[in-house]
Amino acid sequence: MLRFWAFLGLVGLAHCATQGMSIRSHWDGGFAGTITLAPTHTVHGWTAHLACDAPIDSLEIWTADIVSSNGDKSEYVIRNKPYDGDIHNGDSLNVDIVGRTPGSSTAPNCRVFIEGQDHGNPATSAPQTQAPSGGGGSQTQAPSGGSASPETVTPGASCGSAKSTKYNYGDALGLSILFFDAQRSGKMPASNPIPWRHDSAMNDHGDGGVDLTGGWYDAGDHVKFNLPMAFSAHVLAYGLNRWKDGYSSSNQLQNMYEMLRTPLDYFMKCWRPQSQEYYAQVGNGAADHAFWGRPEDMHMQRPAYKCTASNGGCSDVEGITVAALAAGSMAFKASDAAYSQRLLASAKSLYDFANAHKGIYNKGPISDATSYYGSTGYKDELCVAAMELYKATKDAKYLNDAKANFEGNDVAWALSWDDNHVMCELLLYEETKDNRYKGLVESFVRSYMPGGSVHQTPCGLAWRDQWGSLRYAANAAFVALAGLASMAKRGCLPNSPAPKC
Numbered sequence: 001m002l003r004f005w006a007f008l009g010l011v012g013l014a015h016c017a018t019q020g021m022s023i024r025s026h027w028d029g030g031f032a033g034t035i036t037l038a039p040t041h042t043v044h045g046w047t048a049h050l051a052c053d054a055p056i057d058s059l060e061i062w063t064a065d066i067v068s069s070n071g072d073k074s075e076y077v078i079r080n081k082p083y084d085g086d087i088h089n090g091d092s093l094n095v096d097i098v099g100r101t102p103g104s105s106t107a108p109n110c111r112v113f114i115e116g117q118d119h120g121n122p123a124t125s126a127p128q129t130q131a132p133s134g135g136g137g138s139q140t141q142a143p144s145g146g147s148a149s150p151e152t153v154t155p156g157a158s159c160g161s162a163k164s165t166k167y168n169y170g171d172a173l174g175l176s177i178l179f180f181d182a183q184r185s186g187k188m189p190a191s192n193p194i195p196w197r198h199d200s201a202m203n204d205h206g207d208g209g210v211d212l213t214g215g216w217y218d219a220g221d222h223v224k225f226n227l228p229m230a231f232s233a234h235v236l237a238y239g240l241n242r243w244k245d246g247y248s249s250s251n252q253l254q255n256m257y258e259m260l261r262t263p264l265d266y267f268m269k270c271w272r273p274q275s276q277e278y279y280a281q282v283g284n285g286a287a288d289h290a291f292w293g294r295p296e297d298m299h300m301q302r303p304a305y306k307c308t309a310s311n312g313g314c315s316d317v318e319g320i321t322v323a324a325l326a327a328g329s330m331a332f333k334a335s336d337a338a339y340s341q342r343l344l345a346s347a348k349s350l351y352d353f354a355n356a357h358k359g360i361y362n363k364g365p366i367s368d369a370t371s372y373y374g375s376t377g378y379k380d381e382l383c384v385a386a387m388e389l390y391k392a393t394k395d396a397k398y399l400n401d402a403k404a405n406f407e408g409n410d411v412a413w414a415l416s417w418d419d420n421h422v423m424c425e426l427l428l429y430e431e432t433k434d435n436r437y438k439g440l441v442e443s444f445v446r447s448y449m450p451g452g453s454v455h456q457t458p459c460g461l462a463w464r465d466q467w468g469s470l471r472y473a474a475n476a477a478f479v480a481l482a483g484l485a486s487m488a489k490r491g492c493l494p495n496s497p498a499p500k501c
Contacts, residue, residue: 040089048113049078058100060100061078177255227361230263234320241331257332273346277307282302282304285369387431406424411443425444
């Protein structure tokens with residue numbers, strides 16, 4: 001999905017009140033930039049002026065409120081949100097903006113100043129984070145405007161104390177399930193807990209009228225992209241299998257089962273074993289992004305894109321779909337044995353298809369996904385698929401396949417929809433107890449901790465990348481928790497009596 005996320009960062013910059021605006025990208029009729037606020041003394045609430053040498057027809061800011069603009073729209077007054085009004089002396093606040101400038105191919109030159117502050121020299125440009133070129137191994141570069149070494153948590157000022165706060169994780173779990181329920185496509189179940197969601201995209205179909213209704217929409221968009229959908233379904237099913245007791249004790253187990261059926265049912269529609277074809281996407285990215293409305297009100301054409309034996313391999317998206325189906329079969333084994341068997345049968349036949357026709361899906365038949373969820377490889381997904389099938393069947397051929405697809409040695413960049421290397425390593429460690437895999441999982445977790453290769457914000461957030469920064473940190477914490485549970489099960493923790501590792 002293409003959208004600009006609000007980026008808030010506290011970095012040490014020069015003490016000044018007149019700030020610059022750095023341009024991150026521009027195009028005919030618009031630009032994306034970052035304005036930097038670095039007050040000369042601590043402020044608890046601020047009002048700032050963005051003054052430019054050319055009009056900005058419309059301005060989009062997510063982390064500040066627009067108070068007013070002058071007649072020709074060359075100056076805007078903005079004010080802090082309730083959560084970002086405090087800027088301490090020596091710190092600064094970076095705020096991302098998008099400006100619309102119809103008829104212009106260049107971005108305006110702008111300066112920013114805070115009301116009630118003495119004007120000084122323009123500040124340094126906002127820090128930029130460079131995304132990886134591939135799926136793993138590369139490191140985040142240090143911000144150009146801040147310290148070259150990773151920042152660590154400084155106890156005390158402005159960061160707050162997590163120790164003094166009590167969290168209701170049961171409520172958080174329930175709300176997380178509601179998030180996925182809100183993404184439902186197709187026919188809403190009778191148990192639908194989201195009152196403002198109704199049936200939508202009921203005409204989604206493949207060739208010959210193949211029923212492709214159901215599944216999840218992608219975030220705020222309405223395309224059904226199977227690569228991130230299957231990744232999400234797999235991680236959720238893995239978590240359910242690993243921590244079923246947590247869902248039970250928080251009274252969320254039945255809600256989790258109902259939520260997880262949505263993507264699993266959809267994947268069994270997408271995989272057509274009789275005709276050997278797998279539908280990996282429904283909806284066109286450009287047409288979808290041109291529609292600003294509810295999914296219930298969509299009327300555009302929604303093409304379906306499929307992988308066949310003759311049009312190029314899709315092992316990445318098919319592999320992670322297999323992982324979701326296999327993990328789902330284990331999740332439902334005790335509560336719905338017949339459904340569990342259907343999931344497992346689909347997983348096994350789709351795995352054979354993915355293995356027989358290897359390739360990267362968006363470099364073959366699903367090229368429309370390139371700009372949204374382009375893949376960089378498929379061996380990590382095939383490894384995860386094989387491991388989940390091994391766990392479900394105990395058939396040694398799947399374990400051997402997983403070992404063959406293990407790409408090893410380098411520390412994984414992240415756990416995400418395009419990078420399943422650390423999940424491959426975690427699953428291999430869980431089943432083989434091989435310390436080689438354990439070491440790679442531990443190295444991954446350490447890379448996200450203070451002193452590791454992943455940049456740390458002043459208040460201790462592991463900042464892997466600008467896009468979905470909380471996702472990367474949360475997924476790394478997920479890996480750490482799963483790895484800890486695996487080691488505890490073996491008695492490998494340092495405080496275990498007679499550790500076995």
